[in-house]
Amino acid sequence: MEQIEKLIQRKALELGYEKCGIIPVHLLEGYKEKLNERVQKVAESEAFYKGKQHLAHFEKEFPWAKSVVVLTVPQTQYKVPEAVGGHIAKSYLFDSRVDEQTKEHQHSLSLEAYMKELGLRVSTERKYGIVGLRWAAMQAGLGIIRRNNFFYSESGSWVRLEAFLTDRDMELIEKPRFTPCPKNCDRCIKACPTSSLCDAYTMNPLRCVSFLTTFSGRDLPQEPLAADFGEWIYGCDICQEVCPMNHGKWTGSEEFPGLTELAPSLTVETIMKMDEEFYRQKVQPKFFYLTPDELWKWQVNALNYMNNNYQEHFEQIILEACGSSFEKVREMAVAICKSHEIHVEKELASYE
Ligand code: B12
Ligand code: SF4
Ligand code: SF4
Structure with missing residues (x-):
């Protein structure tokens, strides 16, 4: 046996x-x-x-x-x-x-x-x-x-x-045979955009983009670190992407069920247009860190991306967001209008 x-x-x-x-x-x-x-x-x-x-x-x-x-x-x-x-x-x-x-x-x-x-x-x-x-x-x-x-x-x-x-006393331990990090490597620490990863084996969860774009992120318009999120909308992979020990590991040959169909609905433009029913049915069950009532957080994250990676064609979307039914979305959109000198008077007047 x-x-x-x-x-x-x-x-x-x-x-x-x-x-x-x-x-x-x-x-x-x-x-x-x-x-x-x-x-x-x-x-x-x-x-x-x-x-x-x-x-x-x-x-x-x-x-x-x-x-x-x-x-x-x-x-x-x-x-x-x-x-x-x-x-x-x-x-x-x-x-x-x-x-x-x-x-x-x-x-x-x-x-x-x-x-x-x-x-x-x-x-x-x-x-x-x-x-x-x-x-x-x-x-x-x-x-x-x-x-x-x-x-x-x-x-x-x-x-x-x-x-x-x-509840059973069991043991099955492999002999580890992995080479350690190269002696002076600190690429991951240097690359962390918010200095969350502040030292070897040390991170501050409260500064991590992954935390601030998911569980936390209740007040992104007032979050000074939001300007450092770069192109991240939900989570962050930077400290893994830059690591030489990850080079060549991603083969990416198989489709993940349902993702090809869902992905076009998760661009910054489509997130801003998403209706709550679609969000609750298709997006929230997969990305469960945000609740069924938190489509607004996705939209704030998408606006933050537009702020950090501003392109002219975002202007109309940002202006429309100034009239959003979500308070934080409006607040974020208005702040972006101010910082990018988008003329917002009409939209502001509609809810001020
Ligand atoms: C809380 C949590 C978070 C929090 C806080 C993260 C943290 N690091 O504490 C937040 C929300 C920020 C978060 C984010 C993410 N998380 Co998370 N998270 C967890 C959770 C629930 C607990 C983590 C924990 O134990 N923290 C306590 C601290 C002390 O542990 P630590 O930071 O991991 O540090 C370890 C090492 O540094 C080591 N250590 C310390 N000193 C030394 C010294 C030496 C010499 C050595 C060898 C080791 C060593 O000991 C620590 C304990 O293991 C685990 C699931 C679980 N139940 O374990 C997933 C988990 C760690 N997360 C995971 C992932 C994928 C992520 C994200 C990448 C998601 C994303 N892509 O955005 C990010 C990355 C953040 C990061 N840089 O770590 C994976 C990691 C898989 C892996 N291969 O390591 C886990 C294991 C979930 C899973 N089921 O696979 N996460
Ligand atoms: S996941 Fe991003 S923000 Fe968090 S520690 Fe890594 S690089 Fe820094
Ligand atoms: S980038 Fe990778 S190899 Fe270099 S220190 Fe960080 S974890 Fe280690």
Whole structure:
């Protein structure tokens, strides 16, 4: 009879996971330390990381947990549609965490069912992870964490991580064989547009474009960092794109279900024209960090792009946005009119 660890790994690889390892829960102790270190180094992140303490103290909710099955899900095989490349982060374009139509989501359900069939008690959290995933994957020897904080496998950093807690003492750890970052490399730190990535293995989540264009971003018109978002509308991939360890990793030969059809609706121009019904039906379920009532945030992000990458043909769209029913969209549009000297009197008069 094959060892249970090997059975789980074999099933995971058959399903299409790239890698699978298993660690005893005590190997997650180091994550607690890293989380505390982060708060000490970046004091203003304390409140943010308070909300992540459950990842370090999972035993409170899952006192029965003895081991963690950790997996990597590659994304490099998917084609990035031209309309959204460089504007919407790859991890969100190819997100399978809540999308039941994707094969990756189905594989996750199948693996959970399989482990239960083997007699294990298991638990997972598909949206935000059940433990500190990068740390768990590194402890399982599946890859390496680099100075940009990203976990890298053979696919570079373009892998999503997943984990299941189980009630069985198990261990399946690979011998890591990844070369470290080149000695003096700091390309990722230099390239971060908002200095969120401020040192090796150190970032300030509150300054990260990914945070400010998704969960946060409640007041982008007043956000000084918004001018540094460049061409990003939702998420940011810069600290991964510039990394030499990611060169040549993206093969991009397969279509991601539904993305080719959806991509033309996600340009800055089409976001500004989007109606709420379409947003709720087609966009929000995929990009779930923004709620069904937050089409306005997408529009503020799109206007911010227009501000940062101003072209004359945006003028009409910006003027129309001055009369939007969303307060923050109007505020952003009016501010852009002022900074680009677009004559806005008529539109202003309609709601001032
Ligand atoms: C909170 C969170 C965020 C927050 C805060 C990010 C952060 N880094 O803390 C925000 C909203 C900003 C965010 C954004 C993004 N996220 Co996020 N996020 C998470 C989440 C839920 C927890 C992260 C966490 O543990 N933070 C705590 C700090 C302390 O950890 P850390 O910054 O990752 O740092 C680690 C290393 O630096 C290491 N470390 C520290 N010192 C040292 C020293 C040495 C020598 C070594 C080797 C290691 C090391 O320890 C830390 C703990 O693992 C995880 C899912 C999960 N449950 O783990 C996803 C996760 C980290 N995010 C992910 C992704 C893809 C993103 C985005 C790229 C999305 C996008 N494209 O816009 C951005 C990138 C931001 C960034 N540069 O990290 C992936 C990363 C995959 C990978 N290959 O690494 C994860 C794992 C989700 C997943 N299911 O795959 N995220
Ligand atoms: S995702 Fe973008 S903003 Fe966030 S740390 Fe990386 S480069 Fe900086
Ligand atoms: S850019 Fe350089 S320092 Fe940053 S993660 Fe990549 S190899 Fe390491």
